[in-house]
Amino acid sequence: MAVRVCLIGAGRAGKVHANSLSHHVPLGTLVAMVDASAEMLHASGDEFGVEHRFTTLEAALDWGQFDAVIITTPTFTHRELAVMAAEASKHVFLEKPMALTLEECDDIIAATNRAGVFLQLGFMRRFDPDFVAAYERIQAGEIGQPMLIKSLTHGPGLPPPWARDLKTSNGLLAEVNSHDWDCTRWLMGSNPQRVYAEVANFKGPKYNIDTPHFYDNVSTNVRFENGGLGNITGVCPCDYGYDARVEIIGERGIMQIGDIRGQAVIVGTNRDQGYITPIYRTWPQRFAWGYIREMEHFIHCIHTGTPPKVGGEDGRWAVAGVLAGTKSFLEERPVLLSEILDSAASRPAGGGS
Numbered sequence: 497m498a499v500r501v502c503l504i505g506a507g508r509a510g511k512v513h514a515n516s517l518s519h520h521v522p523l524g525t526l527v528a529m530v531d532a533s534a535e536m537l538h539a540s541g542d543e544f545g546v547e548h549r550f551t552t553l554e555a556a557l558d559w560g561q562f563d564a565v566i567i568t569t570p571t572f573t574h575r576e577l578a579v580m581a582a583e584a585s586k587h588v589f590l591e592k593p594m595a596l597t598l599e600e601c602d603d604i605i606a607a608t609n610r611a612g613v614f615l616q617l618g619f620m621r622r623f624d625p626d627f628v629a630a631y632e633r634i635q636a637g638e639i640g641q642p643m644l645i646k647s648l649t650h651g652p653g654l655p656p657p658w659a660r661d662l663k664t665s666n667g668l669l670a671e672v673n674s675h676d677w678d679c680t681r682w683l684m685g686s687n688p689q690r691v692y693a694e695v696a697n698f699k700g701p702k703y704n705i706d707t708p709h710f711y712d713n714v715s716t717n718v719r720f721e722n723g724g725l726g727n728i729t730g731v732c733p734c735d736y737g738y739d740a741r742v743e744i745i746g747e748r749g750i751m752q753i754g755d756i757r758g759q760a761v762i763v764g765t766n767r768d769q770g771y772i773t774p775i776y777r778t779w780p781q782r783f784a785w786g787y788i789r790e791m792e793h794f795i796h797c798i799h800t801g802t803p804p805k806v807g808g809e810d811g812r813w814a815v816a817g818v819l820a821g822t823k824s825f826l827e828e829r830p831v832l833l834s835e836i837l838d839s840a841a842s843r844p845a846g847g848g849s
């Protein structure tokens with residue numbers, strides 16, 4: 497029997513997952529949708545032919561005829577929705593960033609563990625064919641031990657207000673660079689230990705953005721526990737398109753993942769202009785296969801009772817990196833991950849959900 501899924505948050509990312517379930521993952525069925533905006537709910541509900549629509553998760557849970565949820569709402573809602581779904585014994589696919597704080601991450605991990613349901617994080621790069629091939633070749637030892645990883649994500653489009661406010665999203669380091677935090681740790685095979693971040697604000701004035709601490713460029717240096725180094729850069733809004741590339745220098749070689757060209761097509765029509773090649777315009781275009789395969793994986797895990805490959809601990813490490821990077825640029829100094837991890841660990845016993 498197909499896994500019955502309820503989508504919570506029918507916006508940009510929600511529609512990508514709705515598309516995967518509707519067209520590419522036959523063992524999963526989108527049976528319900530939740531969105532706080534009735535307009536968005538009905539527009540997306542009509543687009544994907546979803547019959548059961550609710551404006552709150554509580555109402556959807558009262559109906560309750562589904563096995564799993566996909567949470568694609570803004571970051572500041574993740575803890576509450578993920579814990580509520582887990583407590584109703586629903587498996588949880590949760591978009592990145594996992595949450596705003598490590599305490600919220602811990603609440604989500606504890607709730608899913610208590611309920612015995614799966615938690616998969618929306619790190620689709622781990623399912624992208626290029627990233628998977630690179631990971632496997634590193635594991636096979638082709639370039640030796642990675643020493644230095646440079647990872648960039650440049651996103652087009654001005655982020656919505658919640659996604660550029662540190663209080664509701666943790667800003668660009670989280671919204672855009674969560675994937676880099678996860679992938680550098682995955683590819684390096686080691687946890688981050690110390691970070692130093694610099695930020696800049698070039699286009700904020702043009703868009704009349706007066707959100708405190710808004711930045712549209714970030715460069716973060718990372719030292720990993722195994723002695724490896726990393727550099728994560730983010731730009732958003734990025735006017736030229738969507739760009740996600742990684743370079744890994746190993747003890748025995750170099751590996752590059754991704755291409756600035758969006759298609760292996762070049763066109764020449766004007767000898768003064770030279771060749772023209774399409775660039776990636778959006779993240780759904782660049783990571784089309786990653787989004788499909790991560791959803792296949794989630795549904796497969798539920799079917800077979802196998803824990804997902806990307807879970808709460810991975811999401812929590814990415815949030816820890818984001819918090820360390822944010823502290824670093826706010827306090828203008830390198831920040832040890834232990835400063836972030838220890839303060840979460842010192843939380844009073846029994847705190848949380």
Ligand SMILES: NC(=O)c1ccc[n+]([C@@H]2O[C@H](COP(=O)([O-])OP(=O)(O)OC[C@H]3O[C@@H](n4cnc5c(N)ncnc54)[C@H](O)[C@@H]3O)[C@@H](O)[C@H]2O)c1
Pocket residue numbers: 504505506507508509510530531532533536551552553567568569570571573591592593618619620656671779
């Ligand atoms: N994996 C990726 O590449 C990727 C890409 C984009 C966004 N995301 C993540 O997906 C999440 C959503 O981002 P988005 O760009 O789709 O945002 P969005 O604003 O396009 O959509 C969010 C939707 O959630 C709804 N919503 C808000 N609060 C709600 C609540 N409490 N209950 C139900 N619905 C609620 C809003 O009405 C909106 O329709 C964020 O965590 C974001 O970081 C991930």
